[in-house]
Amino acid sequence: MIRKRNIRNRVFKMVSVGVVDEPVNQMYDILSISALLLNLGASVMATFDNLQAQYGDIFHIIEVVTVAFFAIDFILRVYTAKCHFPKETEAGAIKKYIFSLDGIIDILSFLPYYLPFMFPNGAVAFKMFRVARILRLFRINAYYDSLNVITDVIKSKSQQLMSSVFIILVLMLGSSLCMYSLEHDAQPEVFSNAFSGVWWSMSTLLTVGYGDIYPVTTLGKFFGIIIAFLGVGIVAIPTGIISAGFVEQYTHLSTVGDSTDTELNFIQVKITENDDWAGKYIKDLHLPDNIIIAALQRNNKTSIPKGNTLIHEGDQLVLGSEPLQKDKFINFKEMKLEYGHSWIGLRIDELDISRTTFIVMIRRGNKPLVPRGNLVLMEGDVLFLYSVTKAGIDL
Structure with a gap:
């Protein structure tokens, strides 16, 4: 099994x-x-x-x-x-x-x-x-995390986009009914019923303007001008919503690197042949609560170890929280959640975070916490982030 x-x-x-x-x-x-x-x-x-x-x-x-x-x-x-x-x-x-x-x-x-x-x-x-x-x-x-911004924006702005589409549909139907009333007597073969003007209103509101259906009466032309002006503004509504969503999303993603950004010191340990940890699983090490294994390097490949990860001879482990000489395969950052930060009140599994960035430890006051998915973040929490550069990730 x-x-x-x-x-x-x-x-x-x-x-x-x-x-x-x-x-x-x-x-x-x-x-x-x-x-x-x-x-x-x-x-x-x-x-x-x-x-x-x-x-x-x-x-x-x-x-x-x-x-x-x-x-x-x-x-x-x-x-x-x-x-x-x-x-x-x-x-x-x-x-x-x-x-x-x-x-x-x-x-x-x-x-x-x-x-x-x-x-x-x-x-x-x-x-x-x-x-x-x-x-x-x-x-x-x-x-590509940048491509995900497109779907994220559409999801986050779905209500506003649906509202703008609803406004366009209502205006389209209303203008069609009005144009039918103004043009039916002059062009009965063109504006034959209430829905015959939908094509005209769509092409006018969306600034397509094919010219196959158009008003010929004075009132109809005047009303057409008004609808054309409204169409420019109506089309701009969803465009503005999406543009604002892109700005918000990129600003939100940049907070990972732009918040209180300082280097975090760790200690690096290499496992030798006679080391007691060699051949054991992470979960069997019985480490103290305030000690974590944040990263593991094996054959020039860095991964985030789990409890069922087996330690091999030659592995290099990164443990908190003593000073660590800077190594090219490690990219740890510290981020403090100040008042008003968008992550405050969210669970870790709800965070909008890059696929190449992982939370390896959280410090709340003087207490280190394991970043489990159901942990709710609070103001003042200090997050220790691990970003992948060229290394792979052991998920």
């Missing part, structure tokens, strides 16, 4: 984009991204008749192989769904993944390709759903 769980955890880390602590995980990410880019490239090239005539067989082979990879990837994600949703039952975790946005995108990445074999009459409709594969590109966000 334990062996099966360990295998599933390793598979989960492999299919999770951005977990690069082992070569196999890095290779799988490269393979996944390459398959997606090849598939999209072949799909685009196949739309050119001359290329399709000359390289059609190659495009077909690329699609067959990459779609098969997408199907295998989906099966692996179903197999590891329990790792992604540990609080759910086995069936509940699989159901939650399948009906999540990621799960739906994964299904649409391969299933529409195979459905025409069972339902030939729907081949054209099924091809349309294959476009969903391009949404898999958003998984590259796991490598």
Whole structure:
């Protein structure tokens, strides 16, 4: 049972984009991204008749192989769904993944390709759903924290954006009804009913202005001018919301480096052949409460050790809290939560923090605390942060 769980955890880390602590995980990410880019490239090239005539067989082979990879990837994600949703039952975790946005995108990445074999009459409709594969590109966000700002802004400003969209829809419907009343008698074939002006109001409000439908009466033209002016302001509302969200998000992320930023001193210990710690797990060391192992270096690779991490001969451990000579693989920072800081009152697992930054210890008063996910941060807490530079992370 334990062996099966360990295998599933390793598979989960492999299919999770951005977990690069082992070569196999890095290779799988490269393979996944390459398959997606090849598939999209072949799909685009196949739309050119001359290329399709000359390289059609190659495009077909690329699609067959990459779609098969997408199907295998989906099966692996179903197999590891329990790792992604540990609080759910086995069936509940699989159901939650399948009906999540990621799960739906994964299904649409391969299933529409195979459905025409069972339902030939729907081949054209099924091809349309294959476009969903391009949404898999958003998984590259796991490598770049800056790209995640886009989704974070949309999530944080979702209520304001929905309000602006609602205002646009109301104004669009209202202007359509008004224009119908003003123009119906003059242009009964153009503004034939209340909804016939929706196209005009949409093109005017959103400043598209195709010119296929336009007012001809004096009042209609005057009203059109007013709507055009309102359209400029209405479109600016969601633009301003998103722009403000970007500024807030980048400012928030920069607080990790811009808050009280000082070097933190630690002590570095190298494990020798005859050391008592060699061959033991971290959890079996029985360290005092005020001593922590903040980082471990092995074969020029730095990781954050867990309780089940086995200490090897030659390992270099970083312990708090005596002076430590500065080493290129260590990047510890100290940050004090002053009054008004956005992290005050949040649990650690709720923090919006970089994927390459970890909280290794918290000092509250004179007491060191282990940064567990359910720990609520308070004003005056001092956070010791470990930032990854070139080293991998043992998650």
